[in-house]
Amino acid sequence: MNRSLPLVILAMAILAFATVMLVVAPKVQIGREPAAAGLKPYTTEQLRGRALYSSLGCVYCHSQQPRAPDQAPDAERGWGRASIAADYAYDSPHLMGTMRTGPDLLNVGARLPSASWQLTHLYQPRAVSAWSIMPAYPFLFEVKDRASPGDRVVWLPEDRRIPGKVVVAKPEARDLVAYLLSLDRTYPVPRSAIRDDGYSRGGATQ
């Protein structure tokens, strides 16, 4: 370590540069972006579900950031249009995720709006798709002899049923589903929105 000072200066410069480009500049660009007109704040129930979404680690396999058509066929997959900064106004911290082991979920509430489907799928994903690799979440459910009034009974295909028992959703499951169904960014994009214009020339029709 003959020349420690230049090294430290260089390291600090790199760090400062990265901070400016990755933290300060984006903040200047999108920090003041207001919530999109069609976006509603989360309800208490949805927020509880959101906390559950974080704690169960959903974000490790599911992203919440559909890409522009030039970058990925997300719109054709039914995952919705490319997201804009205003879509995340009420998400703090955001749960954009980086992995796509499972499908993107930013518009799952529009794509799969059936609460009863969501419950079945959370209880046992293989009841819907035999090839699914998503973990089941049976601990969000209760197996009872019969449903009491007010219980949300989960429908299962015949081969998944437990004879003489019913599967009932616990409040946690209902919170999580409420959060999933709130994921719906299908409202139109404001003209002025900061957004991703894609990068490939292949997307142009002309």
Add this chain to the structure above:
Amino acid sequence: MNDRKQQPATDEGARDQIHGRVARTSIYALTGGVLLFVFAVLVRDEFHFRGQESAPPEASGPLSFTPPPMSKIPDGPAGTSIRHGMAIFENTGTEAKPFVGNQLACRSCHLDAGRKADSAPMWAAWVSYPQYRAKNKKMNTMEDRLNGCFSYSMNAQGSPSGGPPPKGDPIYADLEAYFHWLASNAPTGAKLKGAGFLKLKLPQSGYDRDRGRAVYAQHCASCHGDDGQGRTDINGRQVFPPLWGPRSYNWGAGMAQLNNAAGFIKANMPLGAGNTLTDQQAWDAAAWIDSQERPKDPRQKGTVAENVVAFHSGEKTFYGKTVDGHLLGSGTEVPVQASRR
């Protein structure tokens, strides 16, 4: 380097030299590899994006021709005539109602409003008339040819007026105006690529009606119906044309000849998936369609057998043959005019 040379062990020095050479070679190899890779990526990107941007060019001969787009139809009286000609072409049963005796329109066989190559496109027809035709053994003008279309393909004998439009009818002028415009800048008299129907060689095993029935059921019936009567939409409008029976073309039509039908089928059917059937399948499907009864030949004076000699000798057709105990060519009952329900 000087430092190294002071090292006493010459053995090690030699080894170092070898190491140095190996290292140098690997660096050169790596450089070449990386350069090649970069170059390949650049080239691939360029071609990949190109490929997505532009349409795959269709194989084209020296005299291929593309008709002008519809948006280029001029304004003014000429444009009015062209537009009306196009309307007749697409909506023949309404625009030329007195002269149409079936549920077809010009565009039923001349696909894409007479623009599509290999479905007897009108831009190619326009530049090849007047023409001598063996069918009526005389020099034919375009009007004569159109008269024939109405008589046979449109089965004018079953129309309200009982015949094709009389000579000089404005229907001819408007249709010709449309063809003339489609053939804008086409070389007159030249043989254009895609003219007429595809000439399809008869395969070794000929054509067979029973094989055709299976081909028809698999590839044609979902649109044209098991009974060949085509299909209508919720308003009773014919979307897929009837292929046989009283509402289709009559025995005098060109399409009633197997070679024409097979060529048309091969190049255009199923619509949007042309050239996916084999030649054999096309001939067989044509045989199945042609071996069904349809309105009689309007030229017939005496018996079917006499008419075969007079007008159908040398043709590849089921006309005059007996299939399942039925003499093809006897004709269908007089079609009920414009009754779709």
Add this chain to the structure above:
Amino acid sequence: MTTDRESVDEAFEPYEPKRRVPLPVYWVAIALALWGALTLLRDSSADRTGAKQRIAEATTLERRQTATGSALFAERCATCHQADGTGVDGAIPPLAGSPFVGASPGVIVQILLHGIEGPISVNGSDFDGHMPAFGSVLDDDQLARLATSVRGTWGPGGSISPGFVATERARTAQRTSPWHGGDEIATTLDRTIGVQPAYLPAPRSPDDLTAQSIASIGKAGGWSCASCHGSHGEGRDGVPRLAGLSPDYIARQLLAFTDGSRPNDIMRPVAQQLTAADRVALGRLFASLATPSSSHPALEGDVARGAELALQGDDRRNLPSCFSCHGPSGFGVSPNIPSIAAQRPSYTAGRLAALARLTSRQPGSIMPAIAGRLSDADRRAVADYLATLPPSPATSSKDAR
């Protein structure tokens, strides 16, 4: 180093002598830098392309918004009534000389708003068809321009104002079905139209109650149709619209989900519960729903290009127009060819993308071949265009062929 022995530090730490960096390393560095710069250049130019494309799309949509009445007619009406307003013999009534065009301005506005089904007599010919409702896809301004243009070309002329359309819209806002034949128009809106053939409502079949319960609450606790497809079969982004599809088509698809010939994990478990009678009844139920369109372009597709593909096709890519098989307005041709009008764009585009992937496996089948020739941008363009169409009209069982 040999000159000054005394100054040699005994605790000398050996260091690498200076050596030249081999030339190839520079080349690699230069090549990589060049690559990076080129990529950056391409990206930045494409960034502008993306923005330009977006502006072009917005302009297209705006141009459609402000299109003249005759342009609206050419795009929206001419596929059925024909560019010259002659209609189609036996199927689509003519506009020239039609008593409905000639009647008081409220008549044409009402027909445009709600559509019309059932028997109608025009210029001595009887028709029995379906005109779609434009109320959900055209705004008051557009409807006013369109109605003015039609009345100016084939009727008594005069101008219809957006305000007038708004009043007419408010007056019949409660109406959920199309006008019932020429008879209802003639008796309730304008008696000068004259005598029209009587309208006979289709009989309701007893199955309808079962189908309604499956649709709204599900069969034996299973997921209901409405929970995804909406209570009126209107669909959502990514969930297809069902209202107005042909009954045979719906029944066939439900069967295909059951036996796996149309693989769909979400539909399979519920479809497997249905009996043949359920499938037929559900088909009839959704076919009979006159639900306004709530689809809108959502995939950033080029709507003008989509219109070109749907109406004319593309000779250069050997693409037939959509309407040449799916019917003149995309209403489908029973039983195999579905309605595509007012369908949800992400469903349409997703389906086309899925079909395109089948190309190699099923030679000769039509849609995979066509979808395979559509570029990704074309798929989005056509899906977005179809979302702007009026929904295909509801049909009752008497129409089933």
